[in-house]
Amino acid sequence: MFASDVDPLAPALFQADDALHIPATADPGYLAGLLDAVGRHAIRLIVPTIDTDLPVLAANRAAIEAVGCRLAVSRVEFVAITLDKRAAGDAFRDAGIAVPRSWSIPVERPNELPDRVFVKPRRGSASLDTYEVDRGDLSGVLARVPDPIVQEVLTGPEITIDALLDLHGRPIHYVPRRRIRTLGGESIQGVTLAHDPSLEAWIEGVLDHCSIMGAAGPLTLQAFLTPSGPVLSEINPRFGGGFPLALAAGASYPDWLLDMVDDIEVVPRLRAYESGLYMTRYYVEQFTRTLRW
Numbered sequence: 001m002f003a004s005d006v007d008p009l010a011p012a013l014f015q016a017d018d019a020l021h022i023p024a025t026a027d028p029g030y031l032a033g034l035l036d037a038v039g040r041h042a043i044r045l046i047v048p049t050i051d052t053d054l055p056v057l058a059a060n061r062a063a064i065e066a067v068g069c070r071l072a073v074s075r076v077e078f079v080a081i082t083l084d085k086r087a088a089g090d091a092f093r094d095a096g097i098a099v100p101r102s103w104s105i106p107v108e109r110p111n112e113l114p115d116r117v118f119v120k121p122r123r124g125s126a127s128l129d130t131y132e133v134d135r136g137d138l139s140g141v142l143a144r145v146p147d148p149i150v151q152e153v154l155t156g157p158e159i160t161i162d163a164l165l166d167l168h169g170r171p172i173h174y175v176p177r178r179r180i181r182t183l184g185g186e187s188i189q190g191v192t193l194a195h196d197p198s199l200e201a202w203i204e205g206v207l208d209h210c211s212i213m214g215a216a217g218p219l220t221l222q223a224f225l226t227p228s229g230p231v232l233s234e235i236n237p238r239f240g241g242g243f244p245l246a247l248a249a250g251a252s253y254p255d256w257l258l259d260m261v262d263d264i265e266v267v268p269r270l271r272a273y274e275s276g277l278y279m280t281r282y283y284v285e286q287f288t289r290t291l292r293w
Contacts, residue, residue: 001016001017002016002017002018002019002020002037002041002043003015003016003018003019003020004019004020004021004022004037005019006024008291008292008293009288009291009292011284011286013292014286014288014292018041019292019293020037020041021292021293022034022037025052025053025056026052030056031056031060031063034046034064035063035064035067038064038067038068038069039067042068043069044068044069044070044261045069045070045071045072045257045258045261046064046069046070046071046072046073047072047217047218047239047257048072048073048238049238049239050125050238051083051125051236051238054073054074054079054083054237054238055076055079055080055083057071057073058071058073058074058075058076058079059076061073061076070167070260070261071217072167072216072217072218072257073216073217073237073238074214074215074216074217074219074237075214075215075216076214077213077214078210078213078214078215078216078237079237081213082235082236082237083123083237084122084123085102085120085121085122085123085124085149085234086102086104086122086149088234088235089102091213092206092209092232092235095209097205097206097209097232098228098229098230098231098232099231099232099233100118100151100152100154100231100233101151101152102149102150102151102152103149103150103151104149104150105142105148105149105150107150110135113135113138113150114135114152114153115134115135116132116133116134116135116153117132117133117134117135117138117150117151117152117153118130118131118132118150118151118152118153119131119132119133119138119141119142119145119148119149119150119151120145120148120149120151121145121146121147121148121149122147122148122149123147124146125185125236128185129144129145129146129148130145131144131145132153138150154224154226154231154233155224155226155227156224156225156226156227157178157224157225158178158179158222158223158224158233159176159177159178159179159193159222159223159224159225160176160177160178160179160187160190160220160221160222160240160242161174161175161176161177161203161219161220161221161222161223162174162175162177162218162219162220162239162240162242162243162245162246162251162253163175163203163207163218163219163220163221164217164218164219164251164253164256164257165207165210165211165215165216165217165218165219166216166260166266167216167217167260168216169210169211169214169215169216170211170268171204171207171208171210171211171268171270172256172266172267172268172269172270173250173251173253173256173268173269173270173272173273174203174204174207174251174270174273175192175245175246175249175250175251175273176192176193176199176200176203177190177191177192177193177242177245177246177249178190178191178193179242180278185241186241186242187240187241187242187245187279188280188281189278189279189280189281190242190245190278190279191245191276191277191278191279192245192246192249192273192274192275192276192277193275194275194276195271195275199225199230200270200271202229202230203221204270206221206232207219210235215237217237217257218237218238218239218243218253219235219236219237219238220235220236220238220239220240220243221234221235221236222234222235222236239253242279244279244281245277245279246273248274248277248279249273249274249275249277250269250272250273250274251273
């Protein structure tokens with residue numbers, strides 16, 4: 001297993017079998033560097049873990065597959081929609097899935113806004129630049145948020161669903177979990193949810209729509225369990241930071257992805273996860289006298 005990161009002290013580089021120094025995604029030499037590394041090391045599968053990699057990889061799928069490597073990445077259209085929170089909300093609302101009410105800036109009819117609102121970047125991640133504020137304080141917050149959108153504040157428990165579709169878009173598995181505690185937008189404590197047929201049916205319906213829209217590989221869904229039912233708040237077409245809990249609960253996604261690359265059929269295992277499993281995390285130190293680069 002190879003790992004790559006622009007930071008030579010990224011901890012994952014020291015956990016992998018070897019580290020690859022590839023230009024940053026925005027660098028003009030990124031694709032050439034990636035293809036060179038894939039060819040030299042006979043890499044057969046790429047699994048990105050940050051949003052900025054997704055559009056570039058999806059757009060260059062043909063070039064990457066031409067050198068014998070597969071991508072655990074959704075199609076270009078699905079990546080574009082899900083990285084734009086306003087577009088994603090509109091698309092899933094049109095599919096009949098409940099999403100938060102949203103307003104673009106400038107708000108055309110401010111009187112429609114509820115007393116409390118949630119402000120976040122239209123294209124953001126890791127919970128950066130997000131605020132819950134009173135409507136009267138909205139103007140002061142908007143100036144601090146890049147390309148903001150405004151949403152209603154949802155009530156009820158917030159949950160995360162780690163999911164996997166095969167490389168053709170067929171839903172294979174999912175694990176719903178509740179984030180008990182987060183740090184910097186990442187789950188550091190959580191628990192898998194009890195089996196609930198109505199919630200599981202809702203999750204499967206959402207995944208079916210994702211498949212139709214071009215999803216493939218790993219997905220991370222966010223939702224609120226409101227008094228009127230589940231409301232989908234966000235989808236990230238990649239692994240989420242809290243995935244180790246799902247892995248421990250039966251989501252053997254790394255193994256299944258490797259099976260897919262080997263053309264071994266991976267049968268759907270919907271609703272097959274361990275409920276009531278808790279996770280808590282802590283820092284682990286890595287020591288080195290030599291930087292990776």
